[in-house]
Amino acid sequence: MIEGLPALTHAVVDCNAVVHNLKVVRQYTSNSKILAVIKANAYGHGLVRIANALQDADALAVARVKEGIELRLAGITNRIVVLQGFLDRDEMDAHRKFDLDPVIYGFHQLRLLATCPYLEELSLWLKLDTGMNRLGFKQEDWRAVLEWLNTHQGQWAELTWMTHLANADDLEDSTTQKQIDLFRSLTADRNEHDSIANSAGILGWKQSHSDWVRPGLMLFGVSPFAGRQGYEFGLKPVMTLRSKLVSIKQLHQGDAVGYGGDWVCNKPICLGVVAIGYGDGYPRAAQSGTLVAVNGQVVPVIGRVSMDMLTVDLSTCPHAQEGDEVELWGSQCAIEQLAKSASTIPYTLLCGITRRVGVMEIPAVEAEQPVQLAAEFS
Numbered sequence: 219m220i221e222g223l224p225a226l227t228h229a230v231v232d233c234n235a236v237v238h239n240l241k242v243v244r245q246y247t248s249n250s251k252i253l254a255v256i257k258a259n260a261y262g263h264g265l266v267r268i269a270n271a272l273q274d275a276d277a278l279a280v281a282r283v284k285e286g287i288e289l290r291l292a293g294i295t296n297r298i299v300v301l302q303g304f305l306d307r308d309e310m311d312a313h314r315k316f317d318l319d320p321v322i323y324g325f326h327q328l329r330l331l332a333t334c335p336y337l338e339e340l341s342l343w344l345k346l347d348t349g350m351n352r353l354g355f356k357q358e359d360w361r362a363v364l365e366w367l368n369t370h371q372g373q374w375a376e377l378t379w380m381t382h383l384a385n386a387d388d389l390e391d392s393t394t395q396k397q398i399d400l401f402r403s404l405t406a407d408r409n410e411h412d413s414i415a416n417s418a419g420i421l422g423w424k425q426s427h428s429d430w431v432r433p434g435l436m437l438f439g440v441s442p443f444a445g446r447q448g449y450e451f452g453l454k455p456v457m458t459l460r461s462k463l464v465s466i467k468q469l470h471q472g473d474a475v476g477y478g479g480d481w482v483c484n485k486p487i488c489l490g491v492v493a494i495g496y497g498d499g500y501p502r503a504a505q506s507g508t509l510v511a512v513n514g515q516v517v518p519v520i521g522r523v524s525m526d527m528l529t530v531d532l533s534t535c536p537h538a539q540e541g542d543e544v545e546l547w548g549s550q551c552a553i554e555q556l557a558k559s560a561s562t563i564p565y566t567l568l569c570g571i572t573r574r575v576g577v578m579e580i581p582a583v584e585a586e587q588p589v590q591l592a593a594e595f596s
């Protein structure tokens with residue numbers, strides 16, 4: 219970005235909302251420690267920025283070793299868990315060097331640990347597969363895992379059991395209770411701590427709360443349940459995606475709008491062109507009728523979303539002008555609604571923001587400090 223020239227299209231990231239949402243997690247799970255999940259660049263919000271806002275979390279979780287190293291190099295001192303753990307000896311060594319906790323889910327990792335000269339420095343998160351069939355030891359392997367633990371008893375710094383829920387976003391699905399029961403049956407006579415719940419578990423399955431909960435999406439103010447929105451759970455959206463109107467003009471009845479000419483005016487309308495498209499991460503699949511907000515008033519997208527632009531019907535805002543602000547998602551236009559209209563989920567929308575989009579951070583305000591102004595970042 220040319221210095222001083224702000225991005226036309228930007229994501230406003232409100233760190234105060236992150237702090238608020240963390241407190242909401244505490245309210246839902248007052249007896250659990252919080253492992254705040256900030257993988258994938260903190261769901262598109264900026265890894266280090268969000269880690270700084272989450273200093274009150276009991277630990278942070280990332281997916282890959284490199285993400286953990288990035289946090290350490292930025293001076294983050296919270297405990298950090300690496301959800302994909304290590305794959306080889308170099309990655310295992312990096313866990314020790316940067317003080318990262320590995321998640322252990324396969325025998326290849328147990329073999330490395332068996333010859334690890336600094337095992338006593340590592341805090342292990344042992345992952346059981348209770349039905350998701352992604353990472354974790356399957357039930358038939360649990361006996362072998364317990365034997366490994368017996369052999370190496372007391373040689374590690376700390377051990378925490380975990381599993382991941384596959385269907386917790388569907389409150390009618392019986393899989394979740396089965397997963398919880400299976401997990402509890404194995405860990406009941408162990409004295410180590412454990413962890414089950416993601417955001418959907420925290421909000422929808424109280425019986426999944428245990429020593430640790432692992433919120434991700436809800437920290438960003440978004441509901442994990444289809445058909446529900448974050449505010450219904452007391453959450454505040456962290457990201458507001460904004461752009462501007464770059465052109466306004468009158469169209470006649472019969473005019474076809476955009477690529478393919480799918481959308482044809484059935485009456486004269488006032489058309490607005492907004493400087494955002496799939497090249498910025500706005501979903502191309504968003505259908506005509508998806509709502510955006512112009513000067514605080516919602517208007518529908520019409521025609522296909524293109525790479526750099528999308529078009530809206532401004533007929534209900536006759537005073538709109540070129541340069542006016544448009545909110546694509548945030549407190550006026552829920553990201554959950556957009557996800558539905560684009561046949562996707564909020565996770566992919568948040569992670570899909572591209573580097574062309576500027577980020578404007580609203581720093582978290584400490585109680586006694588004066589209010590700081592928003593600072594522009596590239």
Ligand SMILES: *Cc1c(COP(=O)(O)O)cnc(C)c1O
Nearest residue numbers: 255382416417418432433434435
């Ligand atoms: C991503 C992830 C989470 C957080 O999930 P949300 O649905 O975003 O709350 C928790 N645990 C594990 C293992 C994950 O991979």
